[in-house]
Amino acid sequence: MYVFIFCKTVRELRVQPPIRFNRQRREVAMVPKKGAAPHYVPWEEVIACVSAGKLVTEYAVLPEFKLMIGLRDAASGNVLWLTVACGSLRAAVAEWEAIRAYMEEGPAALPAPPSEEFEEGTVAYFHMARLGYRENFPWLQYVFGFLFVQAFGGWTLPCHISNWVNNRPRALFPKAVQEWSRPLPADQHALPSEALLKESAEVREVFYRGKTLLDYFKVKFAEAA
Template sequence: MFRKNKSQELDLKQKEPQAGERRKFLSGEAVFFSPKPMPAYYLKDDDTVASSEILDINDAYMDIGARCQGKAYQVQLGHICINAVGLVVLLILIHAGFTYRGSFFEAFLKGFSEIDVVVYLFYAIFGGVVWFVTIKTSFDYARQRPIRFHRQRREVCYYPDGSKTPVIAPWEQIVSWVALSRGTTGTNVMTTYTFGMAIPTPDGKDYWLLRQPVYSVGEAQRKWETMRTYMDEPKKKWPRSRPFVKEDRAMFDAERKRIWSKFLKGPRKWVSFKFTDPADSYFTLFSYYFYHILACWKIPYMVSEWTDKLNKKPLPENINEWSKPLPKEKWEKPSEELLAQKAVIMKHFEAGGTLADFNQTKA
């Protein structure tokens, strides 16, 4: 998420960075990809980047944003926790029924009435917290509007911190980096990696800042190249959108039918522990159905569909107009400074150099 007035750690405004610069901060150091936006590594003619963050891409613009991925699993996990706690309470009531002298129904009601109200209150609060987190994360996701990169205008549009007012900034002024932070657990030294991007505010006095944890420097480079190759490279090098499996009821039904059809065809075992293939045995198929019943069947997928719809808000009319393709004669061109610097860094890469030592060798 972008946050305002958080760029002081890297001293972005007081000392504007350059592509290839290494800058130390309190817990580590950062290597900058821009400005001006430079390649993160050597690009071969057939090099392309695949990204699941590409929501839409065409000749005019590309949208980068979060997918509604994992929401169904989050709801399933929450329901399983709620129902597991409910089963514990039910077992207590059943135990009361077996230990009470009288009819089982009377014993069950007696056990229900004698269980302390704290247990009921805890169960209600626990269920409420689970659903509060579920709904809150859905609305948090909906507030994360995608970043739109307009290739022909060479501009970037973003809605900072869930604002309804878009910010448009020049592409070549975007600051981006990968940061390596080191910390200790007492016995081990740990390194964490963060991809960062800062978009200038309209008044030019500060930045809206994006930080995303990544697994490695390579992943940060791929994130950057997804944006840069679309904006600055010919179409044959544009990034590709990775296939995305939508978590909805249609997907659940199709998967369930596939598993059932495979199970009927056989061969079928009585017991196996290959839970990645529910059709492998009676036991794994029973486990598959028990899991989904405990997780409230299709409700998690309905929540996932609802969350996905929350994010599909209509764009303001001025941004719809801004997003339209331009006649080729009106396309903005890369600056002479960017083209000259890119030519130098490509020679630097061809000679075996890296982005991190570009500043020390550039002409």
């Protein structure tokens, strides 16, 4: 079962082209499936929301959050939903904020990528966690609480598998999307609408008052913290 899911996920990386955000055109390109004609969605018509639910396992009931990005096909009216699993409501909002900041303010607005040592799932992070466990817990607890458990979990094998998957060749964009992605002269760059500029100013005012995007949209989730 798990092998099937793993193989299916790896295959989707090769057959399902990712979406592409174009700052200069203020559009998003999507290709429903490999070989299909691309669709272009205006940036200000992109739908973003967060789904909240419960994940029931044999051990516990865990909160589950997903960032959902909706791209509406102007011809059919259908919405293609893309989901990004997140550990918390704030993490989902942060994922969207990174996309929004890139589109509205440019790459300079994004935080610097973290060192591998601080990126969960990497071999460097694994060994940093191991050393921290060894330094902060008694020897027996380190052996049976970390070494013993991680040995049964494959040690660093999951990290290497994750790195292998992340470096697999991705599906290529069609030529039409590659042409659409070419830089435009500065005088041809699309500009944000007045409505968006007004709302952005309102959000910044909320930030200046020490509040968050959740406060602006009056979101109240017990799990938000």
